[in-house]
Amino acid sequence: MKINKVYLPLLLFSTLAVGFLLGGIFIAVPPSPTITSKNETKQKLSRLIDFIDSEYVDDVNTDSIVDQTVTGILEKLDPHSIYIAKNEAEDAAQDMRGNFVGIGVNFFIEKDSVIVINPVKGGPSEKAGIKAGDRILFADNHKLFGKKVNSDKLYKVLKGEPDSNVLLTIYRKSEGKQLKVNVTRNTIPVKSVDVALMVNKNTGYIKINRFAETTYREFEIGLSQLIKKGANSLILDLRDNSGGYMEEAIKIADDFLKDNKLIVFTKNKKGKIDKTFATKNGIFENGKVAILINENSASASEIVAGAIQDNDRGLVIGRRSFGKGLVQRDMPFKDGSSVRLTIARYYTPTGRSIQKPYENGSEEYLNEFLARYHNGELYAKDSIKVADTLKFKTPKGKIVYGGGGIVPDIFTPIEATKGNEMVPMLMQSGVTMNFVFKIIDTDRKAFSKLKYHQIIDKVNRADFYFELFKKHIYESDAYMDLEANKNYVKRYLTAEFCRQLLGEQYYYLIVLKDDLMVKEALKN
Structure with a gap:
């Protein structure tokens, strides 16, 4: 069970790249009109590309040149104005639509x-009889095994039009036989609300992973269910949520705030200010609220946290957020690519910008983020660097700061020994998921008979699975002190076994029980 040596670090740091692609706050607006100009300077690029196309001595992919040029121009602006190539644009749009x-x-x-790790519950494959552990060999006549298989090819043959059919040939390892299964494609939701559950008799918990088109609807359904179960206190978990649609974040903040409370305001290059206020009849205006954030909570997540903090509505718990106070708008091109351009700054209700500096370029901007792992900020609030010149006061007189993320009201250190800050990322990554899947797959019939408490006992009774996992990681040349973080590692291994065997909710029942931020929220 050896992990490719390159795979682990790439996977662990992939959240940073995702954050820059999806983490911008962007406004849902009709496509921008095509921009034209008679200005000679602005026509230079178009004329140069035409000249190369028609006259250059060798064949050149001018599309590639244009992509590189546009990317280079945007890099001169700010770290969040980006070009999205046409082969990436559909994936980005799909993720924000909330379905495919x-x-x-x-x-x-x-x-x-x-x-197959598992079929989506209620989806086409589950209805057709596909099971966890199945190997997909063919989709119609397309071979899906061998060295030439890659994710791009898979998506092309497995996606399609609604109600179209695909004949899958699968190998079911648990039965040792091949099967042919006809699957009718359909719309699959991509959830932005991972879970909504009760952590005690009167406290609900909701985890949002991004702000997509469907987020508020998912949130509203989850919160309404929790209220019916007796929730008069709510923990909203925005950790590792890199942002998304501004409108969705505003609607969620509105549910917590009374009529006419300022949620956020934006200012564009012309100085135009647009203020957004809470409306009447928010569904949780009086209940107790705690917002959980960490160093990967950005943009739209910071709008929600800032609105709650600045209005003295609830507590923000965790670690300093990313510090992303810019608003983007998409400008699509006819070839399917697009530019996501920064068009405004946003400000929290007290008037603070939480955008961290980027004047010295993207490299320093990124290094500031990674530096938090080395300067002690993950372990002590005193290590957070805040500018005394950027102090603001809430209506009740609480001091809050601008200039680099949301500083929490209650600081909670990372749950890892110093020098092993990557362990939490490891345990919440695909590495853990794949390891647990392989263990289950060795005897799926036996594992599938286990009940919730039996799974907990099996994983925690001894260190058997912990030692296997430790060996699994060491063989990948990822040198982390798992022994010093044994309890944390075993908690997440147990949770992953529960998720794959019983479902998402059981995963959270395990991890939240000893979660330091959740404990702080329940205490306060």
């Missing part, structure tokens, strides 16, 4: 095989 059309399976590729 396909067969509905979670999978990974190993040893040249496509392995």
